[in-house]
Amino acid sequence: MAPAHPLIITDLLSLPDQTYIWSVLESWGELSTLTPVQGWLKVTHLKSYIQVKTEVKTIITLTCDRCLQNYNHRLFCDAEELLWLATATEPDAPQDGLAGDLVEAVDAQGTLDLADWLYQQLCLALPHPQRCEATCPGIQLKPEPITPPTESWDDRWAALAQLRQALEPNNVEKN
Template sequence: MALAPLSIPGLTKLPQQTWRQDFKFILDEFVSLTPIQGWITVQHQGSYLRVATEAKTIINLTCDRCLQQYNQRILCQVEELIWLELDDLDAGIETGSQELDLLERLPAQGEFDPQDWLYQQLCLSLPHPQICQVDCRGLDVELSPTHGQSDSTELSERVDHRWASLAALKQQLEP
């Protein structure tokens, strides 16, 4: 079940000017292992919309340190106020509502897309950096003899196994 765009003027005709929807679906744009489930409400407040959600899912991420894949639970609990522009002139006028932190703007006679908004909030809920474990040590690195050094000196350098093919090619090309 997808969330269809809402007519902003149509919200004023709903009881308490509020639309609420429970959901459980897969978003093609947001790859997850489990369906995204939760609820979303959109409440018309005259000059702004109050949008809130609680959504959860499990996704598969790649660790920024060791490059291993791991599963991560995502819990998105967000409330946002979205300013409604009454006309084209309103778009360029400073309203003095800075204390309300109204950053997003929509035309008052337009539509609100709850599915796109939910997608954006889920993306913002992703962990940064993506680390599989608190004590992740990073890539496994193997020791190998340094090129051109005798084995008796036992000088070695750290070599990332992903570069092994390039190192072999480099040895073939060097005189």
């Protein structure tokens, strides 16, 4: 079950091992999945940063970029991110020499929306390009047969029809 509200970062300090574990069984309206997203998400407070890890899976319907047909895809997300805890005194400086590893920062006294973080990770895990199969040939066009003119046909096109008939391979050989 999803947290009813964003996780308060300072609440992590009172949990065993300063870790919060969310057993994920969710559906998002923005991400139309055939099955609920299932798995786990773990947040650990590590003094100057927090570690967020997840392993989730679902089945999603995608549209092939080549043939434009819908197909089902098993989506697995195995993600980990370190978030630096910014303080009011040092809002821009990562601590513990982790500047190269940390990309994002959150307020040490603030909150973390786990559902939003997980949604972003799932979006990043989507395949690009989206192909129904590796050998998808793309859209197959079938030439439409040319229909002969009917009586309701515009007479102004009669000259073009005569020219086309004269240029057809069978008629060229006869002349």
